[in-house]
Amino acid sequence: MPIECPIQFPKVEREAFRKLDYQVMHLAFESHRHLGKNCDEVIYHNDLAARLNGAGLIPSLVEVEVRVRHGSFVKEYWIDLIPAGQAIYELKSAVAITPSHESQTMNYLMLANCEHGKLVNFGSTSVDSRFINNPVPREARYRFETVTTSWQGPDTLLKALVLFIEDIGLFLEAPLYNQALVHHLGGPEHALERRPMTLNGCQLGNQTFQMCSPDQAFRVTTLNQRLQAQRTSFEKLLALSDLQALHWINLNHHKIEFTTLRK
Structure with missing residues (x-):
């Protein structure tokens, strides 16, 4: 089980x-x-x-x-x-x-x-x-649709999350889905990296990201409101980093929204 x-x-x-x-x-x-x-x-x-x-x-x-x-x-x-x-x-x-x-x-x-x-x-x-x-009855947690029109991330990441949800269901805390994908990518020692953050040429220190390729990170959220505010926050995070893309997966009730943010 x-x-x-x-x-x-x-x-x-x-x-x-x-x-x-x-x-x-x-x-x-x-x-x-x-x-x-x-x-x-x-x-x-x-x-x-x-x-x-x-x-x-x-x-x-x-x-x-x-x-x-x-x-x-x-x-x-x-x-x-x-x-x-x-x-x-x-x-x-x-x-x-x-x-x-x-x-x-x-x-x-x-x-x-x-x-x-x-x-x-x-x-x-x-x-x-x-x-x-x-x-939410248990059987309802396994009904979902995927929205991928704004997704340019790895298909393997998308498929791994969909398989996990088919097995475990929706409506759970975001850390569980993030941890499952980090495990799929080899565990924290491989998928978590401290990357430099810079603003106007000033070095701010290093930020931890969940990495899915050498210059691309991902994050899973479980939001059903204030989505534009979250998008803006992720865009600011991406701009400060040396990353080229941040792949954002939001579990919005019965809808899984896959979005790629790029510089």
Whole structure:
């Protein structure tokens, strides 16, 4: 299986999840009262799981591994907490919840084919949380169209990404797709390079690029808005570098957009 998860999540109706969440959050606040806001995340993981199991919400599991495989590429993820085997809870000990935390939680929901989840932060004065629900059924993540009218990059790169998506699906975090392509190109030691950056003759230092040829780089994004702003940013990046082209692949919902930017 391209995505390996030891838990097969049941279909949980929204009201049933609300009832489960009421119990989880009651114990999360109790945990916070006893532990405070400065513990490492693993301390909150273990304390909350022990409280959930003690309350009869079994099995409540911590650090559950989900593994992505595609050929020789392997990527491991760890789900923080699964109360009663029904939903995914991502636990943080941060100053505040950020969009990257929300994206990470959604990524886990997609990978594990789980409908309901929640992000819980213990690092502030009081427990903060966000519901994160998965709106895309697993089968829908494999439907896509490709747009290649502006693509002048290597066909091997295009085909490698399409094969990966056919195997793993869409709607996951951008780093996964980038890492898979870097692996396909020989791994970080071959595909990642530090290239000089210059502005008006002034040397600014070196920037890391994902390379697909000696003078061409690539980047995968997962944007569905502000695409022109991202294009402008990549054009500025390219202008500062010694590269001749930057191949931009954007996974926009069910559309894969392949674009080549040149100096």
